[in-house]
Amino acid sequence: MAHASHSPLGGKLLTKPFLVLLIFALIGGFFIARRFIFGLGDVTHMSGGYPWGIWIAVDVIIGTALGCGGFAMALLVYIFNRGVYHPLMRPALLGGLFGYTLAGLAVVIDLGRYWQTYNLLLPWFAQPNSVMFEVALCVMAYIAVLWIEFSPAFLERFGLTAVRDKLKKYMFVFIALGVLLPTMHQSSLGSLLLVMGSQLSPLWYTIWLPLLFLVTALAMGYGVVILEATVVTNAFALPSEQRILGRLSPLVAWLLGGFLVLRFLDIAYRGHTGLMFAGDLNGFMFWLENLMFLGATVILGLRSTRTNQRLMFLASILLLLAGSLYRLDAYLVAYNPGNGWTYFPSVPELMVTIGVISLEILLYLVFIKKLPVLHGVRPVQSH
Amino acid sequence: MDKHRRTFLKRAAGGAAAAVASSGAGAFPRREELPLPPNAIGMLYDSTMCIGCRACVDACKEANDMPVEQPAKFSDWNQDTWDTAEDLSGRTLNVIQVYADGTKEHKDEVENGYAFVKRHCLHCVDPSCVSVCPVSAMIKDPDTGVVTHDRDACIGCRYCVYGCPFGVPQYEFHDPFGQITKCQFCIHLQKEGRLPACCDVCPTGASLFGLVEELQKEAEQRLAAKPGEPYVFPRGKLGDDKYPPHEAPLPEYEPYVYGVTESGGTQVRYLTGVPHEKLGLPEVQAASFASIAEGMQHTLYKGMIAPLALLAGLMYFAKRSTRQDSDDED
Numbered sequence: 001m002a003h004a005s006h007s008p009l010g011g012k013l014l015t016k017p018f019l020v021l022l023i024f025a026l027i028g029g030f031f032i033a034r035r036f037i038f039g040l041g042d043v044t045h046m047s048g049g050y051p052w053g054i055w056i057a058v059d060v061i062i063g064t065a066l067g068c069g070g071f072a073m074a075l076l077v078y079i080f081n082r083g084v085y086h087p088l089m090r091p092a093l094l095g096g097l098f099g100y101t102l103a104g105l106a107v108v109i110d111l112g113r114y115w116q117t118y119n120l121l122l123p124w125f126a127q128p129n130s131v132m133f134e135v136a137l138c139v140m141a142y143i144a145v146l147w148i149e150f151s152p153a154f155l156e157r158f159g160l161t162a163v164r165d166k167l168k169k170y171m172f173v174f175i176a177l178g179v180l181l182p183t184m185h186q187s188s189l190g191s192l193l194l195v196m197g198s199q200l201s202p203l204w205y206t207i208w209l210p211l212l213f214l215v216t217a218l219a220m221g222y223g224v225v226i227l228e229a230t231v232v233t234n235a236f237a238l239p240s241e242q243r244i245l246g247r248l249s250p251l252v253a254w255l256l257g258g259f260l261v262l263r264f265l266d267i268a269y270r271g272h273t274g275l276m277f278a279g280d281l282n283g284f285m286f287w288l289e290n291l292m293f294l295g296a297t298v299i300l301g302l303r304s305t306r307t308n309q310r311l312m313f314l315a316s317i318l319l320l321l322a323g324s325l326y327r328l329d330a331y332l333v334a335y336n337p338g339n340g341w342t343y344f345p346s347v348p349e350l351m352v353t354i355g356v357i358s359l360e361i362l363l364y365l366v367f368i369k370k371l372p373v374l375h376g377v378r379p380v381q382s383h
Numbered sequence: 384m385d386k387h388r389r390t391f392l393k394r395a396a397g398g399a400a401a402a403v404a405s406s407g408a409g410a411f412p413r414r415e416e417l418p419l420p421p422n423a424i425g426m427l428y429d430s431t432m433c434i435g436c437r438a439c440v441d442a443c444k445e446a447n448d449m450p451v452e453q454p455a456k457f458s459d460w461n462q463d464t465w466d467t468a469e470d471l472s473g474r475t476l477n478v479i480q481v482y483a484d485g486t487k488e489h490k491d492e493v494e495n496g497y498a499f500v501k502r503h504c505l506h507c508v509d510p511s512c513v514s515v516c517p518v519s520a521m522i523k524d525p526d527t528g529v530v531t532h533d534r535d536a537c538i539g540c541r542y543c544v545y546g547c548p549f550g551v552p553q554y555e556f557h558d559p560f561g562q563i564t565k566c567q568f569c570i571h572l573q574k575e576g577r578l579p580a581c582c583d584v585c586p587t588g589a590s591l592f593g594l595v596e597e598l599q600k601e602a603e604q605r606l607a608a609k610p611g612e613p614y615v616f617p618r619g620k621l622g623d624d625k626y627p628p629h630e631a632p633l634p635e636y637e638p639y640v641y642g643v644t645e646s647g648g649t650q651v652r653y654l655t656g657v658p659h660e661k662l663g664l665p666e667v668q669a670a671s672f673a674s675i676a677e678g679m680q681h682t683l684y685k686g687m688i689a690p691l692a693l694l695a696g697l698m699y700f701a702k703r704s705t706r707q708d709s710d711d712e713d
Contacts, residue, residue, distance in 0.1 A: 022701035041556030048472055048553045051544035078704040079697060112539020112554050112561050116518075125518040125536050129677050132542050133517035134684075172705045184690060187683070194676035195511050195546045197646070198667060207679060337550055339470065339663050 006090055006153065006372035009236055021362040028355010031348040032109055040112065044349040049341020050332070052110075057331040059187055064139070064219040065293060067099020069228065070146060071182035072221025078175045085244055087375035091232065092152060092225045094373050097146045098360045104143055104292050106356055112299035131191045138185035138253075145177045152373045166339070186217035190381070193330055199283045201334040202272040208262060209330075209355045215259045216323045222252045223296075223319035230313045238374065246306030253301035260293055285329045292322035413568055413678035416647045416671050417509040420528035424568070425506060425595040425650035426582060430493050430636040430662065432589035432616060435479055435498040439581035440466055443503075446580035450474050471503075473555030476566045477503040477581055482661050491634060491656025498655065500662035501581070501590060503566035504551045505642060505649035506530050507671070512543035512552055512565075514673035520563070521552075528595075528650050529570055534562040548646050548667050549623055551708040578620055585618065585672055588629070593621030594649050602640045602654055610635040647671025 035043045046053045069092035076082045077089055108114050108250055119125045120136050127133050149171070155164040190213030193200055208211070226248065230240040267273060276283055296319035305311040332343065345353075442450060444466060450466040458514040469678055470474040480502060485495035492498075501524070504610035506523075510530050515520045520536035521543055532552070543552040543563065555561030569579035577583065582592035591598065601621060608614060614633045634656055641659045645667040651663060660666055682691060 037559060039557055039559040039561060041553075041558075045421045046556060048470070048544065049550065051541035051554055069558065078701045081700070081704045083704075112541055112563070113534070113537050114539065116535070116538050119536055119538055121516075125520075127517055127519045129680070130515055130517040130542075131676060131680055132515060133538060134680070136517055168705070172698055172701035175701040175705065176694055179697050179701075180690060180694045183693070188680075191676060191680055191683075192542075194679055195515055195672045197548055197672040197675070198665065207675075208433050209681065210683065308647075339550060341550075 005154070005263050006048075006375055008157070008372050009369045009374055011369055013237075013366060015365075018362060018365060021358040021365075023351075024351075024358035025355045025362060028352045028358065031327065031352045031355070034348070035109060035352070040110075043352065045346045046342060046349075047343065049337040049339065050335075050343035052331065053343060053348070054332070054345045054353050055106050055110040055351060057328050058324075059356055060103045060110075061327045061331055063099050063103040063106065063356075064189070065186070065323060065327060066224050066320070067096040067103065068100075068182060068186065068217045068221030069093070069224040070096030070149065070221075071179060071186075074149075074175055074178050075218070076251075078172075079179060084247065086119055087357045088225050088229060088241065088244060090150070090373050090375070091228055091368070092221075093146065093150045094153075094364060094367055095224055095228060097150050098141050098363055100139065100146055102356050102360050104139065106353075109352070112149045112285055131188050131194075135185045135188045135192065137189070138181050142178070142181040142185065145174050145181060149178055153367075153373055159373050182217065183214065187211065187214040189213050189217075189327075190330075196335065197333055199274065199337055200330070201336070202270065202328045203267060203275050203282055203286045204334045206266050206270065208266050211328075212259065212263065215255060215262075216326055219252060219255050219259065220246045220323040221256075222248060223323065226312055226316040227320065228265070228318070230309060232368070232374065236374075240309065242307065242309055242312070245312055249300040249305055249312065252319070253297050256293055256297040260290065260297065263290070274307060282329075282334050285325065285333050287324050289325045291330065292318045292325070296322060411613065412682055413670065414674045414681060416674045417523075419508050419595060419648065419650075420524070420526055421529040421651055422526050423508075423594070423595040424596055425528075426579070427593070427598040427621070427649065428501050428592045428653050429589050429591070429605070429616075430498055430500055430653065430657075431636065432564055432587045432631075432661070433479070433501065434587060434589075435481060435499045436586065437466065437479050438586065439501065439583045440468065440475070440477055440479055442580040442584040443566075444475075446572060447476055449476060449564075452483075470651055471551065471553055473553045473557065473561060473564050475553075476564060479500065480663060482657060482663075492655050493661065496657070498657045498662060499589075500653075500655070500664065501608040502551075503548075503581075504530060504568070505645075505651040506568060506648060507649050509647035509671035509673050511546045511548060511646065511672050511676075514677055515542045515546045517542070529568045530565075531570060532563055532565055533568045537563055539563070539567040546672070548665060548672060549683055578625075582619060588616045588626075589617035591617060592619065595652075597653060599640065599643070602652060605633065605654060606636055606638060608633050622704065647674065 031043050040046060044053050073085060073089050073092040077085050108117065151167065152164045155161065187210035190209035193205065193209050196205060213381060226245050229245060232238065233240050276286055296315045299305050299311055299315035305315065451466045454467060454469060457467045468478050471478055480500050481497055483497045484493060487495065487497045489496040490498065506529055510523055513523050513530060517540065518536045518538055520533045522531050522533065539554065541554050546553055552565040553561050554563055572578065572580060578592050582590045598621060605614065610633050612633050613630050615628045615630050617628045637655050637658055640652050640654060641664055642649040647670065653659060655662060
């Protein structure tokens with residue numbers, strides 16, 4: 001098996017994109033400060049009807065799915081033992097690290113009684129029937145696992161190879177947890193909606209929610225890996241990973257195809273096909289999601305895509321948009337609490353979400369420049 | 384892929400498929416629904432008896448130490464006199480809302496009519512809010528069935544607000560240290576032998592306190608009697624003579640007691656003169672949402688045995704893959 005050696009990218013930190021991202025992160029930080037001083041109502045448009053806004057739907061529900069690259073690749077590389085994909089593993093883990101860590105941060109900003117968050121860990125408060133309880137513990141554990149899985153990059157950077165080798169012996173435990181925990185909580189992000197009942201449109205509400213959420217998490221994980229590999233290899237003129245990505249694409253096409261078949265059959269089986277053609281916002285969003293899913297499926301399934309970077313890039317964008325929209329719809333758009341409640345995020349609320357995402361990309365850039373993350377980096381500076 | 388791996392993965396996938404397939408076939412095991420607690424207390428709200436005086440809103444605010452709400456849009460005709468809360472919120476646990484149509488001439492009629500509705504916690508028999516709360520902050524009393532909230536346990540995730548099919552729990556968004564608020568059936572007054580404030584103050588008996596089973600009988604009795612006949616309406620607490628009853632002709636009811644089946648049943652029940660959905664009481668299926676969500680979770684997790692078995696399998700394969708790794712790495 002050919003193996004990956006990783007090295008830092010090097011180069012200047014204070015680039016233009018870095019500064020732009022930093023400004024957005026600071027604006028987000030300003031509104032986060034306001035949230036803590038004046039309360040959630042000062043910054044957001046959340047209400048009694050829509051107690052969860054984009055901080056949950058985007059930063060957490062979509063954000064963690066975008067952080068599933070590490071999960072999706074670990075499943076492939078270590079469980080299905082497909083070593084060829086190994087070069088994609090570390091950058092995927094890094095994406096997951098920030099996706100999840102910052103989703104955790106978003107949760108703390110969003111929690112109405114954040115100073116009591118530790119109650120989740122006190123056994124006498126535990127409520128094991130709660131899907132939220134399972135999600136909370138699972139995500140906390142997974143964030144820790146991600147940092148451990150990624151830690152060899154730190155240890156190599158600081159020359160602690162002895163520690164790294166020792167850790168490597170036990171790494172299989174964390175790799176296994178790194179597959180188990182996202183399987184659990186990503187499906188549970190679907191189960192969280194099972195209690196919504198009639199408040200959620202039947203085009204989204206189904207007992208298959210856990211499976212549909214798990215599949216979109218995996219698919220979006222692969223989508224992020226494809227996007228990230230394409231963008232990074234181009235932006236920093238690294239050797240293309242197209243050959244590996246080409247092998248990955250039909251697999252993702254199968255996964256997405258399965259998702260679409262299940263989704264449509266289930267809606268037909270439950271007798272709600274008419275809602276797809278109701279001509280309302282829900283119907284429109286449903287088709288928008290599924291046509292993008294279908295587009296991604298077809299492009300990834302084409303043989304010619306495997307050698308075509310542009311098509312691959314387009315497919316990954318479609319896939320990520322479709323998956324994100326599916327989650328946004330299920331949590332906000334297709335959710336209707338009745339009694340005339342409406343929700344659209346406020347500008348400060350949006351700025352916090354944009355700030356968190358900016359911080360994520362910013363940290364990613366810092367890490368790939370300073371730590372051995374990427375594979376096939378030509379030594380620009382003296383080695 | 385070696386043989387072991389293939390068998391394991393096949394079995395794992397097969398197990399998952401079987402679990403979901405059984406659910407797709409309609410044989411999906413719901414968690415058994417909770418029964419009505421032995422001494423379940425509740426309320427019968429008779430919309431036709433309600434005169435919309437809002438005395439219950441005022442009494443509720445006083446009993447629970449809640450601030451007065453006066454939306455700016457009503458300020459030109461109402462300055463510091465009445466509470467004009469329009470909906471439940473972090474400041475309002477109980478609210479009277481009105482249905483109005485056309486000329487609003489006739490009480491309890493759909494066309495050109497109007498009708499009142501009182502909204503607060505329905506104290507579900509199998510409450511979603513208790514089921515979804517990760518830190519046991521929502522508690523249903525096993526004896527009386529009253530659903531209470533413990534703000535010292537609450538982390539403010541607002542899943543109860545999101546999940547309640549009746550839109551009852553609220554969060555104080557205006558407060559940096561906000562809490563979840565909901566009607567707790569004035570348990571603090573009940574401990575002193577008093578009635579919940581809204582039932583205590585209601586001048587017509589539209590809000591009637593009592594044991595759920597007796598209230599249900601009372602409701603059925605009103606539905607069975609002939610409209611227009613004189614009927615003796617109790618006030619305060621059913622079966623108690625603290626307040627004298629009053630006699631009035633029976634109205635024409637919708638032939639339905641709201642709250643008997645909704646999401647597994649509720650301990651607050653409604654009699655109305657117009658269809659309940661006109662009053663913002665949502666159409667809710669009979670099976671409790673909590674029993675569906677918990678049923679799925681218990682099926683998938685099998686008391687954490689399934690995840691542990693999966694973990695063991697995953698560790699086995701991860702170990703094999705990493706061993707191969709270190710054999711030929713660097």
